Amino acid sequence: MTTDSPELKRSLWALDGVNFFLADVQAGLGPFLGVYLINKETWNPANIGLILTLGGAVGLLLNAPAGALIDASRHKRALLAGAAALTSFGTFIVTLKPTFAVVTAAQLITGVAGVVLGPVIAAIALGMVGPKRYAAQTGRMQAFNHAGNVMGSAVAGLAGYLISLKMGFWLASLFGIFVVLATLMIKGHLINDDLARGLKPKEDDGDDEKPSGFRMLLRNRPLLLLAAVVGLWQLGNGAMLTITGQKLAVGNSGEGALYQAALIIVAQVVMIPMALLVSKRGDQWGRKPLMIAAFAVLPIRGLLFVVASNPGEVIAIQALDGIGAGLQGALFAIMVADLTRGSGRFNVAFGAATMVQGIGATLSPALAGAIDQAAGYTTAMLALTGIAVVALVLLIVTVPETRSSVDEPPKSKSAEAEPSPVG
Structure with missing residues (x-):
C-alpha cells in the first residue's frame, strides 16, 4: 500500500482549511441576511425571499459553463482564490447601505462566485486523491466545512447580539483572506487534471483517453434523475431555516441574530458526524440508503416546526437538518462522480446537476416568502413539507444505487489495496 507523501498530506490539510474558512465567509450572506433585513424599513418576508432568490438565480445558467471551464483549466487554485475573494467582497458591501440595489449587487457577486467554489473544490480533491478515495475525502472536507459553519455562525450571532450584525458580516468577510492563504498552500503539481475531470491519468495506459461528448449528460438517465430529485428536495428544504429564523427575529434583530446562530450551529454540529459517516461508510453501506435517510428527515422536521411553540423547541428540531443536509451535502458530489467516472466530464456534469439543484434552492425562499406573506x-x-414528501418517494422509486463494485471495500485482508494516485 502506497502512503501519501508529506507534501500531499500538507496540501490535503490546506484543502481542509479552505473548506473550514470558506464556510466562515459564506455564513454572512446565508440566513443571517434575512435576519439583518427583516427589521429594516421597506423589507418584508416577500421581498427578502425575492432578493435571496436573485443570488441563486444568477448562477443557474452559469453552473454548466463554469464546470466546463474547470474541466479545461490547469489553474484551479487561481479560480478558487478568485471566487473566494469575490464572496468576501460581497459579504462586506451588503453592510454599506442595505438598499435594494446594494443587496442585489452583493447577491449577484456572491452568486457568480458560488458557481465556481463548489465544483472547483470538488475537482481539486478528485485530482489529488483519485476516484476510489474521493468518497472518503469528500466526507472529510464536508466535516471541516460544517465545523467552519459552526464557528462562523457563532461569531456572526454573538457579534449581532452583543455589538451589531454588521460586525458579524465584517468578520465573515475577513475570513476570505484565510481562504486565499490556504489555497496558496496547496501544491498545484499534485492536482492531476485528468483525474480532476473524471478521466484516467495519462500514465495509466499508453492511449490518451478523450472526454465524452456533452450529449452524454442528456443520455445519463440516472444522473438526470438524481439531479431532479435533489432539486425537489432543495425546493422543500431551502426556505425552512430562513422563514423560521425570520419568525423568531420579528421585532428584535439582536435576539433574532442569536436565535439564527443557534439554529445554524445545532444543525452544523450534527452535520460533522454525518459527513464523517459518509467518509467512513459511504463505500461499505452504499450511497442510496444514506441518501434516503437524508430525504426522510426533512418532512419530519417540517411537521415538527409547525407544532413547535417556543424558540427552544425550534432550535432542538433544527438538529434534524444536521442529519438531512449533512448526509445529502456529502453524498451529492460523490454520486455525480460515480455516474460520470471515465467520461472526462465530471465538472460539467457536477455543474449541470448543481444547476438543477440550485433551481430548487433558489425558488424555495421566494415560494415560501410569498406563501408566508399571503397565508402565514x-x-x-406545510407546503415545503409536502414537497419534501414527494422528493422522498421519487428518490426511492427512480434513483439507482450509484456505487460500483470497484468501490466496495476488500472482503479479506489479502485484498490488494489501491495505491495513491499521486505522491
Whole structure:
C-alpha cells in the first residue's frame, strides 16, 4: 500500500482549511441576511425571499459553463482564490447601505462566485486523491466545512447580539483572506487534471483517453434523475431555516441574530458526524440508503416546526437538518462522480446537476416568502413539507444505487489495496 507523501498530506490539510474558512465567509450572506433585513424599513418576508432568490438565480445558467471551464483549466487554485475573494467582497458591501440595489449587487457577486467554489473544490480533491478515495475525502472536507459553519455562525450571532450584525458580516468577510492563504498552500503539481475531470491519468495506459461528448449528460438517465430529485428536495428544504429564523427575529434583530446562530450551529454540529459517516461508510453501506435517510428527515422536521411553540423547541428540531443536509451535502458530489467516472466530464456534469439543484434552492425562499406573506408561517411550512414528501418517494422509486463494485471495500485482508494516485 502506497502512503501519501508529506507534501500531499500538507496540501490535503490546506484543502481542509479552505473548506473550514470558506464556510466562515459564506455564513454572512446565508440566513443571517434575512435576519439583518427583516427589521429594516421597506423589507418584508416577500421581498427578502425575492432578493435571496436573485443570488441563486444568477448562477443557474452559469453552473454548466463554469464546470466546463474547470474541466479545461490547469489553474484551479487561481479560480478558487478568485471566487473566494469575490464572496468576501460581497459579504462586506451588503453592510454599506442595505438598499435594494446594494443587496442585489452583493447577491449577484456572491452568486457568480458560488458557481465556481463548489465544483472547483470538488475537482481539486478528485485530482489529488483519485476516484476510489474521493468518497472518503469528500466526507472529510464536508466535516471541516460544517465545523467552519459552526464557528462562523457563532461569531456572526454573538457579534449581532452583543455589538451589531454588521460586525458579524465584517468578520465573515475577513475570513476570505484565510481562504486565499490556504489555497496558496496547496501544491498545484499534485492536482492531476485528468483525474480532476473524471478521466484516467495519462500514465495509466499508453492511449490518451478523450472526454465524452456533452450529449452524454442528456443520455445519463440516472444522473438526470438524481439531479431532479435533489432539486425537489432543495425546493422543500431551502426556505425552512430562513422563514423560521425570520419568525423568531420579528421585532428584535439582536435576539433574532442569536436565535439564527443557534439554529445554524445545532444543525452544523450534527452535520460533522454525518459527513464523517459518509467518509467512513459511504463505500461499505452504499450511497442510496444514506441518501434516503437524508430525504426522510426533512418532512419530519417540517411537521415538527409547525407544532413547535417556543424558540427552544425550534432550535432542538433544527438538529434534524444536521442529519438531512449533512448526509445529502456529502453524498451529492460523490454520486455525480460515480455516474460520470471515465467520461472526462465530471465538472460539467457536477455543474449541470448543481444547476438543477440550485433551481430548487433558489425558488424555495421566494415560494415560501410569498406563501408566508399571503397565508402565514404554518401554511408556508406545510407546503415545503409536502414537497419534501414527494422528493422522498421519487428518490426511492427512480434513483439507482450509484456505487460500483470497484468501490466496495476488500472482503479479506489479502485484498490488494489501491495505491495513491499521486505522491
